[in-house]
Amino acid sequence: MTVELISVGTEILLGNIVNTNAAYLAEQCAGLGLSCFYQTVVGDNEGRLAQTLQTALGRADIVILSGGLGPTQDDLTKETAAKVLGRELRMDAHSRERIQEFFNRRKMQPTDNNWKQAMVPEGAIVIDNDNGTAPGIIIEAADKRVILLPGPPGELIPMFETAIRPYLSEAEPGVIYSQTVKLCGIGESKAETIAADLIASQENPTIAPYAKTGEVHLRVTARASVEKEARKLVKPVVKELKNRFGMNVYTTDENVTLEQAVVDLLLANRLTVTTAESCTGGLLSARLTNVPGVSEVFKSGHVTYSNKAKHKLLGVKKPSLDKHGAVSESVAKEMAKGAAVSSKADVAVAVTGIAGPDGGSVVKPVGLVYIACSVRGKVKVKEYNFSGNRSRIRESSVTAALTLMRQCILEYYSEVTFR
């Protein structure tokens, strides 16, 4: 079955907001095995919206519209869809009651235009909105289905999860199952080369590579009549990818981030950790501490921006700073060692570099970063040359630091050696 998405809203046409609803709905529909060939954005204009809906109905089985269900005169998605499908709008007593309750709970009075939201096209399926006043609506007409969802993501997403996904699962027999092999410490082109024959030859499952800052994700997707069958198709391909990429695979779990994988490794080995950051200015500790439960292993971190702070807080020797400069292999090493000593942490990672836009030179250009990691006194240091603006260089540095931490911990506990 095919689906088409129509996002209604002048604020999207003006570029005031990014259309994250379309990305969410597209991903969900793909996961349900529905093929989507078009997404359209159109403003709150009856003529253009009606025409867009008619075009979509001419080429798709299911049309999902989001936005324009609000209480104001501008909001006319429901009115337009009802007109296009030849349905009258009728007051829905259940929705009216829910709107009244919504306002009662907040000790507020509904305004007259709120009741507009309880008007529903005749014969439609009404979907309760647990997070707002506009109910969702499904209109089934001959072999077509039109689904109307509220625009705010905080209303649209829960409504999709609880009511629309189950409804669409029944509409489209067969499932799509995906698993992602997440890689770190390897470039996109190298990863693609290693998997090129698999990517080219696979039809079901397919393998799609996605590059993130400092990471590569390979998504393996299979289509089958039942999930068990789809999983069976995915399994050997994931296994083969794991074989080929070995230690570069940090997880095959969709929900695990690189920082989560590093924290899991620390927890599993009962290692405490500390950070010493110069150019990243706290971004590395911020990313580590975004993992719930990190307090078991992370006690403190240091942001040592000035040379004085590097000396005073981490014990970096003044001659090292004078001779090699703050952005050097030696200082990175001393920062890591000093942080480990001062925090009594098992693992210490230090980042020093030039994030720009100023501060670069011919010998030490913007983007030059040194990262050192110490695991129980065993220190490894690496030089990196990142490109992009200040934010990009800082983010690349953090991902590289997490990757190096993971490598050093794995090397400490095994015979493995990374490039």
Place this chain on the structure above:
Amino acid sequence: MTVELISVGTEILLGNIVNTNAAYLAEQCAGLGLSCFYQTVVGDNEGRLAQTLQTALGRADIVILSGGLGPTQDDLTKETAAKVLGRELRMDAHSRERIQEFFNRRKMQPTDNNWKQAMVPEGAIVIDNDNGTAPGIIIEAADKRVILLPGPPGELIPMFETAIRPYLSEAEPGVIYSQTVKLCGIGESKAETIAADLIASQENPTIAPYAKTGEVHLRVTARASVEKEARKLVKPVVKELKNRFGMNVYTTDENVTLEQAVVDLLLANRLTVTTAESCTGGLLSARLTNVPGVSEVFKSGHVTYSNKAKHKLLGVKKPSLDKHGAVSESVAKEMAKGAAVSSKADVAVAVTGIAGPDGGSVVKPVGLVYIACSVRGKVKVKEYNFSGNRSRIRESSVTAALTLMRQCILEYYSEVTFR
């Protein structure tokens, strides 16, 4: 003049990436005074792309396509556009040379399919790509203009700024001029209430409010035949908004962020600063240090996640931790004082709270955060109750900390007192 946007890419249809290019281009076009009524996303499919382009040409003066200019067989935006407009593709010597140079600089060899990127529709204007190998292309056909841009934002945005914006400015006589009044320390609904009559009554310029995490931006936009005229329309409205919002206005400069405003205030008053973070785990120092030139005022920061670290690094008294708990007004104050002493900084800001998902209780729920700010020994502490997930609570805390820093510095140097 009207413009229509077509984003080409299966990865957008599958929801693998969010279509930020469309938001960027839409905002830019609106700023140039071009009206956009439709945005469409279509996959890398010749038939569907050709049909979409034809439809767009039927209703808009300018069509901007992004994506599908890569070197592979999948990339067929240029080929399809050339076919729809009846143009032959020819090898462009200049583009070929630039591609060769691009690879030379990286000491890499181009592959055969890279030369496909140097093929250009006859009679087209070629736009150099300084960040990749696919040139941009403008095709002028009768009264229509078709613009082809590369998909990666790192290539599309610089190309738009340097070449496409100037080109479109000439196409559309008349200008749009915007200025943004950025507010902190005030909620969205309160800000809207204060400006309600202005928002309702203004037609040229218009006032549009946008809520960001912990901030409200009011964008004032005027349309006129020349920029000078548009600026003249905007000026009194910005002045009125500044009068109404007083000290809540932290800037009217589009490029100044809240952290930049805080750093500017520190620089102007020759104040050094330090941070002491618990629940934000380095996010506050990371945001401050993303401001270029911050090293003049920021020397070091502390991430004190454990009670032990709060005691050892910041001198927080054990009885305070035992009696009030780590998330308390007293501990926030002691953290700020301790950080100021240990770093010898003029300004110290401390954040302690419960970011969740675990660690909350009835008395101290998830989202409870205390922020203290000390300016040369004068300490102020505030309690906050944020909602949302872990990331959201941490981000809200950082914005609140920046807002409090700004307030405390301003209060220190003036008679002003904030709520």
